[in-house]
Amino acid sequence: MVHFAEQRSAPxxxxxxxxxxxxxxxxxxxxxxxxxxxxxxxxDCHLIKLGTMGEYGTPNIDIEEGYIIVEHxxxxxxxxxxxxxxxxxxxxxxxxxxxxxxxCKIWGLRATDLNQGVVYGTMTDETALDEALIxxxxxxxxxxxxxxxFCVQTAIGQPxxxxxxxxxxxxxxxxxxxxxCIEIACHNPAARGECRVxxxxxxxxxxxxxxxxxxxxxxxxxxxxxxxHIPDPRVEAEQHYYNAKHSKLIDLxxxxxxLSDSLLxxxxxxxxxxxxxxDASLMLPQVNWREPKNDRRMQMSMPSRSSAPEQRADLxxxxxxxxxxx
Amino acid sequence: MVHFAEQRSAPxxxxxxxxxxxxxxxxxxxxxxxxxxxxxxxxDCHLIKLGTMGEYGTPNIDIEEGYIIVEHxxxxxxxxxxxxxxxxxxxxxxxxxxxxxxxCKIWGLRATDLNQGVVYGTMTDETALDEALIxxxxxxxxxxxxxxxFCVQTAIGQPxxxxxxxxxxxxxxxxxxxxxCIEIACHNPAARGECRVxxxxxxxxxxxxxxxxxxxxxxxxxxxxxxxHIPDPRVEAEQHYYNAKHSKLIDLxxxxxxLSDSLLxxxxxxxxxxxxxxDASLMLPQVNWREPKNDRRMQMSMPSRSSAPEQRADLxxxxxxxxxxx
Numbered sequence: 001m002v003h004f005a006e007q008r009s010a011p012x013x014x015x016x017x018x019x020x021x022x023x024x025x026x027x028x029x030x031x032x033x034x035x036x037x038x039x040x041x042x043x044d045c046h047l048i049k050l051g052t053m054g055e056y057g058t059p060n061i062d063i064e065e066g067y068i069i070v071e072h073x074x075x076x077x078x079x080x081x082x083x084x085x086x087x088x089x090x091x092x093x094x095x096x097x098x099x100x101x102x103x104c105k106i107w108g109l110r111a112t113d114l115n116q117g118v119v120y121g122t123m124t125d126e127t128a129l130d131e132a133l134i135x136x137x138x139x140x141x142x143x144x145x146x147x148x149x150f151c152v153q154t155a156i157g158q159p160x161x162x163x164x165x166x167x168x169x170x171x172x173x174x175x176x177x178x179x180x181c182i183e184i185a186c187h188n189p190a191a192r193g194e195c196r197v198x199x200x201x202x203x204x205x206x207x208x209x210x211x212x213x214x215x216x217x218x219x220x221x222x223x224x225x226x227x228x229h230i231p232d233p234r235v236e237a238e239q240h241y242y243n244a245k246h247s248k249l250i251d252l253x254x255x256x257x258x259l260s261d262s263l264l265x266x267x268x269x270x271x272x273x274x275x276x277x278x279d280a281s282l283m284l285p286q287v288n289w290r291e292p293k294n295d296r297r298m299q300m301s302m303p304s305r306s307s308a309p310e311q312r313a314d315l316x317x318x319x320x321x322x323x324x325x326x
Numbered sequence: 327m328v329h330f331a332e333q334r335s336a337p338x339x340x341x342x343x344x345x346x347x348x349x350x351x352x353x354x355x356x357x358x359x360x361x362x363x364x365x366x367x368x369x370d371c372h373l374i375k376l377g378t379m380g381e382y383g384t385p386n387i388d389i390e391e392g393y394i395i396v397e398h399x400x401x402x403x404x405x406x407x408x409x410x411x412x413x414x415x416x417x418x419x420x421x422x423x424x425x426x427x428x429x430c431k432i433w434g435l436r437a438t439d440l441n442q443g444v445v446y447g448t449m450t451d452e453t454a455l456d457e458a459l460i461x462x463x464x465x466x467x468x469x470x471x472x473x474x475x476f477c478v479q480t481a482i483g484q485p486x487x488x489x490x491x492x493x494x495x496x497x498x499x500x501x502x503x504x505x506x507c508i509e510i511a512c513h514n515p516a517a518r519g520e521c522r523v524x525x526x527x528x529x530x531x532x533x534x535x536x537x538x539x540x541x542x543x544x545x546x547x548x549x550x551x552x553x554x555h556i557p558d559p560r561v562e563a564e565q566h567y568y569n570a571k572h573s574k575l576i577d578l579x580x581x582x583x584x585l586s587d588s589l590l591x592x593x594x595x596x597x598x599x600x601x602x603x604x605d606a607s608l609m610l611p612q613v614n615w616r617e618p619k620n621d622r623r624m625q626m627s628m629p630s631r632s633s634a635p636e637q638r639a640d641l642x643x644x645x646x647x648x649x650x651x652x
Contacts, residue, residue: 095421235432
């Protein structure tokens with residue numbers, strides 16, 4: 001069983017109390033239901049569950065894959081890696097991980113927790129076969145991921161919005177590797193009672209690294225790009241040590257698609273192709289981690305170059321509906 | 327604010343899916359609501375929250391108070407102590423702890439997490455003033471704690487039921503120290519942004535240690551006691567290393583009431599005084615950690631020596647109502 005059915009946005013979970021509670025109840029209870037369902041009806045089933053690299057936070061030591069050998073006062077044990085998640089969403093994944101480890105232990109279930117990094121890209125070989133199979137391309141402040149947003153900002157001539165210094169470093173992976181990792185986990189099931197953790201990413205970048213990569217790729221396409229540093233709406237270290245292990249999926253055969261100029265060009269070209277559909281007002285962060293309540297009014301400070309007002313209103317409404325549904 | 331308002335029983339959380347989900351939603355959402363409430367209405371308020379020593383599980387290293395210095399590959403950090411809780415209830419407390427640490431970090435809240443051991447005793451100086459102030463004395467398999475149950479079993483002439491080998495070692499404390507620890511935490515508030523963790527217990531015992539202590543204390547009262555080893559309904563190590571630090575509350579002035587013959591005699595005497603009210607059928611464990619669904623039928627295999635059938639029916643009904651309410 002592949003379980004990806006969770007509220008997936010950190011900013012969404014930080015909007016206010018209601019969104020935080022919804023995120024944790026939806027994700028934690030959903031996973032509890034899955035665990036009880038497997039135990040009761042199909043105890044030999046291998047559960048593959050989407051976690052996140054964000055469960056670890058940014059400790060000042062190397063991040064291992066799920067577990068760490070701790071030596072302390074002359075004794076030693078293998079323990080779950082300490083978690084320091086950075087949003088109520090990331091916390092929900094930490095809660096899931098603890099619940100899963102326990103269920104594997106008491107019931108002998110098989111599970112793989114895929115601690116995924118930040119995904120970029122929109123296409124796999126399969127979705128590229130026909131435009132009807134086109135994938136969603138989230139770029140807004142709540143559901144978008146950073147590299148996708150930068151490419152869309154490039155396409156509509158908006159400065160890239162780097163949060164704070166931009167030294168925030170994370171693990172990233174191509175959407176094609178995401179799909180391949182799930183396949184690899186399926187073909188190599190965990191043992192009975194084993195709760196296996198894989199760190200699912202292929203490269204580390206800081207946010208500012210990515211901004212510069214997009215900038216130089218855009219230049220080749222003849223596009224000028226500005227980089228804006230805006231106040232970080234999140235509470236996170238803007239400069240920090242980061243070295244996360246990610247060899248287990250490679251050992252099982254993952255051949256990473258590294259972030260290349262051609263991928264960046266292709267992403268920017270997709271954004272260019274559909275730029276009339278972009279709502280430029282959805283780019284700036286509207287959720288501040290420091291506030292217990294955030295009003296997500298539509299921002300109109302940086303209008304798109306091209307979209308007509310009625311199109312923008314449609315998209316804003318659909319983004320609102322999406323946020324409520326998420 | 328002192329927040330003790332949680333579902334507090336491990337066996338209750340292990341009855342079935344419904345009870346597991348209720349426990350986690352009740353505890354996690356309750357604490358989220360408290361955190362948002364403090365942030366919005368009284369951000370300087372000091373939150374004192376009841377955690378449990380059971381959050382740590384039984385690692386093969388010394389247990390520190392909430393955080394541990396980890397050295398790894400030549401680097402070092404202070405990290406949350408890795409958690410290996412042993413029930414869906416204990417997991418709910420781990421989830422709370424992660425949520426609290428995060429709220430303190432992003433909002434600058436003040437919090438103290440009291441990781442409490444197993445409480446024994448029923449009276450404080452205040453409740454002893456008048457019989458009308460008498461405290462509850464839970465001894466049943468779901469809400470009772472082990473030492474209280476052993477004293478009640480002694481009073482009604484039932485063998486003490488030790489789960490498995492009885493080598494399960496935990497931190498324990500006298501109910502009078504519980505109350506004092508809360509007072510100490512109140513008088514010494516955490517700093518803004520600090521999520522402080524105290525291990526709140528005074529002595530370590532194994533379950534078999536306790537059975538022998540009750541046995542020898544009972545002998546002095548002229549009572550014969552048998553010790554039965556029954557299959558452990560929980561999934562836990564029956565022999566293990568256990569050394570948990572608990573100096574922070576002592577440093578702040580806690581003067582422990584250690585478990586003494588006189589306390590054991592007083593507990594057994596209270597159980598003797600009210601033994602006509604004991605329902606002997608509630609002693610044996612009815613919740614098996616290995617099963618995803620447990621039917622909690624009333625057990626009548628070991629009837630009390632003294633209670634009349636109609637009294638027993640009342641108590642069974644009220645225990646049932648209690649379980650539903652918990």
